[in-house]
Amino acid sequence: MTHQPALFANDIDRHLREHESKGLLRFITCGSVDDGKSTLIGRLLHDARMIREDQLAAVTRDSRLRGSVGGQVDLALLVDGLQAEREQGITIDVAYRFFSTDKRKFIIADTPGHEQYTRNMATGASTASLAVILIDARYGVQLQTRRHSFICDLLGIRHFMIAVNKMDLVDYSEARFQEIVADYRDFADRLNVTDVRFLPISALNGDNVVNPSSDMRWFDGAPLLTQLEQIETLSVQNLHELRFPVQYVNRPNLHFRGYCGTLAAGAVEVGSEIRVEPSGKRSTVARIVTNDGDLNVAYPGQSVTLTLHDEIDISRGDTLVAANSNIEPCTAFTADVVWMHETPLMLGHEYEIKAGTRIVPGRVVRIVYQVDVNTMARSAADTLGLNGIARCQIEVTQPLVLDSYQRSPETGNFIFIDKLSNLTVGAGMVVDALNVGHIVWHDMAVTKRRRAERNRQKPSIIWFTGLSGAGKSTVADALERQLFGMGYNTYLLDGDNVRHGLCRDLGFSDEDRQENIRRIGEVAKLMVDAGMVTLVSFISPFRDDRRMIRNLVEDGEFIEVFVNTPLSVCEQRDPKGLYRQARRGEISQFTGISSPYEAPESPEVEIDTSAYDLEETVGRLIAALRRHRII
Amino acid sequence: MRELTIRALTHLRQLEAESIQIIREVAAEFRNPVMLYSIGKYSSVMVHLARKAFYPGTPPFPLLHVNTNWKFREMMAFRDRVAAQVGMELIEHVNEEGQAAGINPFDHGSAKYTDIMKTQALKQALDKYGFDAAFGGARRDEEASRAKERVYSFRDRHHHWDPRQQRPELWSLYNGKINPGESIRVFPLSNWTELDIWQYIHLESIAIVPLYYAAPRPTVVRDGRLIVVDDARFPLADDEVPQERWVRFRTLGCYPLTSATESRATTLPDIIEEMLLTRTGERFGPVVEQGRVGTVEPQTREGAVR
Numbered sequence: 001m002t003h004q005p006a007l008f009a010n011d012i013d014r015h016l017r018e019h020e021s022k023g024l025l026r027f028i029t030c031g032s033v034d035d036g037k038s039t040l041i042g043r044l045l046h047d048a049r050m051i052r053e054d055q056l057a058a059v060t061r062d063s064r065l066r067g068s069v070g071g072q073v074d075l076a077l078l079v080d081g082l083q084a085e086r087e088q089g090i091t092i093d094v095a096y097r098f099f100s101t102d103k104r105k106f107i108i109a110d111t112p113g114h115e116q117y118t119r120n121m122a123t124g125a126s127t128a129s130l131a132v133i134l135i136d137a138r139y140g141v142q143l144q145t146r147r148h149s150f151i152c153d154l155l156g157i158r159h160f161m162i163a164v165n166k167m168d169l170v171d172y173s174e175a176r177f178q179e180i181v182a183d184y185r186d187f188a189d190r191l192n193v194t195d196v197r198f199l200p201i202s203a204l205n206g207d208n209v210v211n212p213s214s215d216m217r218w219f220d221g222a223p224l225l226t227q228l229e230q231i232e233t234l235s236v237q238n239l240h241e242l243r244f245p246v247q248y249v250n251r252p253n254l255h256f257r258g259y260c261g262t263l264a265a266g267a268v269e270v271g272s273e274i275r276v277e278p279s280g281k282r283s284t285v286a287r288i289v290t291n292d293g294d295l296n297v298a299y300p301g302q303s304v305t306l307t308l309h310d311e312i313d314i315s316r317g318d319t320l321v322a323a324n325s326n327i328e329p330c331t332a333f334t335a336d337v338v339w340m341h342e343t344p345l346m347l348g349h350e351y352e353i354k355a356g357t358r359i360v361p362g363r364v365v366r367i368v369y370q371v372d373v374n375t376m377a378r379s380a381a382d383t384l385g386l387n388g389i390a391r392c393q394i395e396v397t398q399p400l401v402l403d404s405y406q407r408s409p410e411t412g413n414f415i416f417i418d419k420l421s422n423l424t425v426g427a428g429m430v431v432d433a434l435n436v437g438h439i440v441w442h443d444m445a446v447t448k449r450r451r452a453e454r455n456r457q458k459p460s461i462i463w464f465t466g467l468s469g470a471g472k473s474t475v476a477d478a479l480e481r482q483l484f485g486m487g488y489n490t491y492l493l494d495g496d497n498v499r500h501g502l503c504r505d506l507g508f509s510d511e512d513r514q515e516n517i518r519r520i521g522e523v524a525k526l527m528v529d530a531g532m533v534t535l536v537s538f539i540s541p542f543r544d545d546r547r548m549i550r551n552l553v554e555d556g557e558f559i560e561v562f563v564n565t566p567l568s569v570c571e572q573r574d575p576k577g578l579y580r581q582a583r584r585g586e587i588s589q590f591t592g593i594s595s596p597y598e599a600p601e602s603p604e605v606e607i608d609t610s611a612y613d614l615e616e617t618v619g620r621l622i623a624a625l626r627r628h629r630i631i
Numbered sequence: 632m633r634e635l636t637i638r639a640l641t642h643l644r645q646l647e648a649e650s651i652q653i654i655r656e657v658a659a660e661f662r663n664p665v666m667l668y669s670i671g672k673y674s675s676v677m678v679h680l681a682r683k684a685f686y687p688g689t690p691p692f693p694l695l696h697v698n699t700n701w702k703f704r705e706m707m708a709f710r711d712r713v714a715a716q717v718g719m720e721l722i723e724h725v726n727e728e729g730q731a732a733g734i735n736p737f738d739h740g741s742a743k744y745t746d747i748m749k750t751q752a753l754k755q756a757l758d759k760y761g762f763d764a765a766f767g768g769a770r771r772d773e774e775a776s777r778a779k780e781r782v783y784s785f786r787d788r789h790h791h792w793d794p795r796q797q798r799p800e801l802w803s804l805y806n807g808k809i810n811p812g813e814s815i816r817v818f819p820l821s822n823w824t825e826l827d828i829w830q831y832i833h834l835e836s837i838a839i840v841p842l843y844y845a846a847p848r849p850t851v852v853r854d855g856r857l858i859v860v861d862d863a864r865f866p867l868a869d870d871e872v873p874q875e876r877w878v879r880f881r882t883l884g885c886y887p888l889t890s891a892t893e894s895r896a897t898t899l900p901d902i903i904e905e906m907l908l909t910r911t912g913e914r915f916g917p918v919v920e921q922g923r924v925g926t927v928e929p930q931t932r933e934g935a936v937r
Contacts, residue, residue, distance in 0.1 A: 024640075289687070357656075414804070
């Protein structure tokens with residue numbers, strides 16, 4: 001690779017200083033092989049003298065073998081000729097190519113243009129700040145031109161260079177060029193991008209690529225490379241909204257505690273007052289540490305280590321923001337999602353969501369609309385396939401600090417990771433974080449299903465029925481402890497306890513007993529609606545009563561546990577002395593003695609506490625709950 | 632807050648910040664990472680970046696050098712100096728079986744030798760220590776087939792690279808989720824070019840093995856390539872006498888497999904100037920495997936751990 005040897009050979013030190021202070025521009029090239037994309041990249045590399053002798057010799061040889069036009073070197077071969085990967089099955093992906101001039105280093109994300117490669121184009125566009133979009137001058141604005149523009153726009157690229165290629169094939173006609181410009185402007189009005197530039201080029205002949213064209217003197221703009229060297233892309237930086245995702249806590253010894261990270265947005269100064277999200281704790285910046293000495297101020301993109309004046313609990317995944325910032329962590333947001341896997345996005349399915357340095361479980365709860373990548377038309381959808389793009393409502397189980405992607409790309413992006421395969425299956429750009437202030441309620445009806453999803457469990461009633469002294473309360477209590485320990489949200493309703501509160505006004509007449517069980521049933525139903533695994537321990541001797549409760553909830557939500565301990569054992573245990581009183585006739589209508597107990601005909605589970613110890617009983621219950629898909 | 636004006640980071644500072652972010656991310660997300668250390672210039676830059684990432688602490692992972700026992704003596708001395716200086720643990724691994732079998736580049740051919748003493752040895756070491764992430768110094772511009780490589784390159788439990796298992800990488804969000812036994816190779820220098828590396832070494836005054844600088848060294852010519860006779864194990868032909876020539880190395884590896892170039896470049900600016908003026912690629916050379924000493928087998932490229 002050479003950089004104008006004559007210039008620097010005399011003064012290598014000056015050359016080095018200049019090169020060590022040049023900038024970096026990442027851009028994406030969009031277009032198919034037919035548009036001349038590979039030829040354009042080859043031309044840029046060649047004319048910027050990035051091609052080594054050995055590469056050029058190989059390409060020259062290959063060009064001759066392929067009988068290229070007029071003995072010309074086919075520059076596309078510099079890019080395409082090496083794509084043996086097609087045979088390896090790697091085929092279509094993003095290729096990164098590098099070149100530099102005296103003014104800038106460039107990283108090209110070279111992506112295929114066909115519709116089925118939307119995910120690749122999104123990947124390439126995610127790190128680009130400029131897009132070079134190729135149009136064949138003969139065909140003008142095509143469906144794919146719109147598609148490329150839409151994806152680049154969606155990914156937040158602010159600068160478009162529309163390269164109208166193959167001008168040599170339309171006689172370098174200015175009229176044709178202006179016609180395409182007008183067409184494109186018509187369509188681009190619907191995009192967010194504001195900086196759109198047009199260039200008439202011939203990648204094949206090198207017109208307006210690196211050097212101006214002598215055949216298109218009517219064009220007074222600079223050639224592509226000159227524009228790439230000069231374009232200013234910093235305008236979007238917002239220096240006041242600090243976002244510093246803590247990546248790593250550095251504690252080399254007892255005297256140093258630093259928070260490492262890359263500034264995602266905003267500037268941070270020594271003395272800046274900061275707030276930690278989501279904890280809300282506050283402090284001030286003591287030092288901005290780097291290996292090259294402390295800084296007074298750090299800017300977006302810099303990887304630094306911060307120390308604070310106060311010892312507060314901060315860990316990876318937290319975000320430091322300005323103390324007076326309005327931002328609130330959120331657990332619900334809308335986002336534009338690009339799906340990247342053959343297995344479609346499933347509504348309600350739990351994925352891992354990585355945003356910044358935080359990974360949290362989350363799910364898409366609703367697809368607001370799907371977008372046709374070619375026409376930008378919106379339609380309803382309940383699933384999203386490979387390369388699909390949709391606006392979605394997403395919920396996460398732990399709060400995230402998110403900005404709108406258009407405003408702050410680095411803190412408004414995230415990926416979906418499949419929990420089973422560990423693959424990255426999708427990517428998203430936040431549209432709106434749904435804070436308390438502006439949640440759209442009618443869009444977000446909070447249903448039993450969504451509460452259950454938040455609780456990550458299937459709500460249900462686990463109904464323990466059996467004789468007094470059968471061990472219902474003991475077993476229900478032990479099961480609740482077990483379930484709670486396993487992470488389930490549970491509640492235990494005990495018949496005796498309910499009698500002291502909710503049903504204090506009821507006696508033991510048939511009517512009152514009926515009312516008692518009705519109330520317990522209704523409370524249990526509310527618990528299920530709230531998403532809880534609800535355990536009820538209640539003698540409930542009559543089948544009709546239990547059937548009534550079963551009918552209050554949905555199929556599969558009522559698990560009847562028959563605690564079938566023999567009467568003799570119950571009577572022997574007699575923990576409250578009730579059996580003795582009943583036998584003496586002091587209690588009338590005592591279940592099992594003077595009133596019938598109607599055993600369940602087909603309970604979901606049957607246990608006998610005289611046959612197994614408590615631990616084994618709980619184990620059997622857990623197994624049964626798994627069998628019935630409650631846990 | 633007073634008005635702040637932004638200054639754009641230079642390309643080297645942007646590359647540096649990106650690499651540091653990658654290195655920290657791996658340290659934060661993986662249980663047992665390791666940095667592969669091949670002693671060459673890419674390794675020197677990688678270690679330098681790791682030190683920056685964790686300053687004032689020491690990088691929280693060891694260095695792993697897969698030794699073939701055929702490295703230049705100057706490389707070994709440099710390696711031990713660097714490890715002592717940075718305070719990182721240095722793990723050396725040699726394929727004991729290979730060594731016991733006397734595998735060497737002269738008798739067994741470079742391909743077989745490289746496979747046993749480097750590729751297999753590396754897998755042995757990764758298995759032995761249970762590393763779940765290994766930093767390598769490879770770059771995307773190294774060769775065409777690497778242009779699509781990820782920063783996090785996924786490997787299954789047999790260390791195999793499967794194109795279908797590679798994950799899309801958007802923004803600076805890397806997916807480090809793996810199952811037990813699986814691992815990733817991490818390439819924090821993915822977006823650096825050879826020129827960037829040299830400029831950064833110059834800018835940061837990073838120490839590199841003296842073999843990169845020209846000096847008079849004893850050489851023989853094999854298959855049109857200059858080979859430095861580094862020790863007495865080099866089998867000379869009967870009539871062969873090593874000649875002293877001013878040479879230097881553009882890449883470093885096992886000395887019998889690494890060819891030198893004639894040069895008078897004794898300073899870093901000299902080297903960069905020479906590189907800028909040379910139109911041949913760093914790796915340009917016979918790519919045809921001839922199975923004999925003197926050919927550079929493609930796998931021996933420094934830093935190119937796949």
